[in-house]
Amino acid sequence: MKGARASRTTIALKLGMALSGIVFLGFVLAHMYGNLKAFAGHDAFNEYAEHLREIGEPMLPHEGLLWILRVGLIAALVVHVYCAVVLWRRAARARTTKYVVKKQTGATRASLLMRWGGLTILLFLVWHLLNFTIGKVNVQGGATNDPYNLLVDTFDVWWLTLIYIVAMLALGAHLHHGIWSAAQTLGWTGTAAKRQRAKTIGFVIALIVSVGFSLVPLGVLAGIITK
Numbered sequence: 001m002k003g004a005r006a007s008r009t010t011i012a013l014k015l016g017m018a019l020s021g022i023v024f025l026g027f028v029l030a031h032m033y034g035n036l037k038a039f040a041g042h043d044a045f046n047e048y049a050e051h052l053r054e055i056g057e058p059m060l061p062h063e064g065l066l067w068i069l070r071v072g073l074i075a076a077l078v079v080h081v082y083c084a085v086v087l088w089r090r091a092a093r094a095r096t097t098k099y100v101v102k103k104q105t106g107a108t109r110a111s112l113l114m115r116w117g118g119l120t121i122l123l124f125l126v127w128h129l130l131n132f133t134i135g136k137v138n139v140q141g142g143a144t145n146d147p148y149n150l151l152v153d154t155f156d157v158w159w160l161t162l163i164y165i166v167a168m169l170a171l172g173a174h175l176h177h178g179i180w181s182a183a184q185t186l187g188w189t190g191t192a193a194k195r196q197r198a199k200t201i202g203f204v205i206a207l208i209v210s211v212g213f214s215l216v217p218l219g220v221l222a223g224i225i226t227k
């Protein structure tokens with residue numbers, strides 16, 4: 001009876017991870033698309049950033065929709081991290097005796113990758129928000145009230161671009177495996193053909209997101225996106 005309850009809550013936790021993960025996926029796809037406006041130049045990018053703050057006016061106050069999105073994202077983050085931590089602790093407890101020989105199976109490698117990848121993305125997010133939203137840190141000492149110029153000043157610095165590219169690789173790997181796990185949780189991997197489809201979809205989405213995001217920092221570094 002105890003076992004049945006535990007496996008029911010494990011399923012609920014995995015569902016929590018999958019559903020909050022889908023919220024993030026929607027956000028990163030939209031955010032990546034928006035970032036590509038940097039290739040259209042200063043005014044197009046800044047108008048887009050301003051437009052995001054005006055959507056829904058006058059029904060909603062200034063930045064109203066943005067705040068609804070922010071609250072939704074924070075809630076998804078809390079659910080995602082909480083479920084992950086509980087699931088890890090549960091998996092560690094289930095293994096009452098430590099492995100004598102540490103065999104690296106595919107499953108343990110994947111879960112280690114998800115754990116460290118997730119932490120890397122979380123650390124990146126802290127720096128990212130300090131960089132562009134909460135702190136608006138311009139390491140070149142230039143203006144911080146112009147989103148486009150802040151972006152160019154940031155990625156003109158090679159090591160900042162490198163940090164972002166490494167984070168986007170971690171994000172790509174996380175999405176690749178995460179989409180596969182979510183498909184399993186949601187019961188979309190019942191046959192060999194469905195499994196193959198889930199793997200392909202996961203790979204293609206991960207590639208689009210990591211390459212799509214990386215294009216802007218690399219575009220600045222290559223001198224294609226300039227002030």
Ligand code: HEM
Nearest residue numbers: 031035049070125128132133147151164171213214216217
């Ligand atoms: C190369 C990759 C990325 C670039 C160049 C980038 C760029 C930006 C910029 C310029 C802003 C400020 C927008 C504005 O002020 O209107 C921003 C905000 C933000 N970004 Fe990114 N971003 C990247 C990747 C990501 C990723 C992977 C995530 C999530 C995992 C993310 C999450 C956010 C969040 C949560 C905000 C704050 C939105 C808000 O509340 O106003 N970004 N990003």
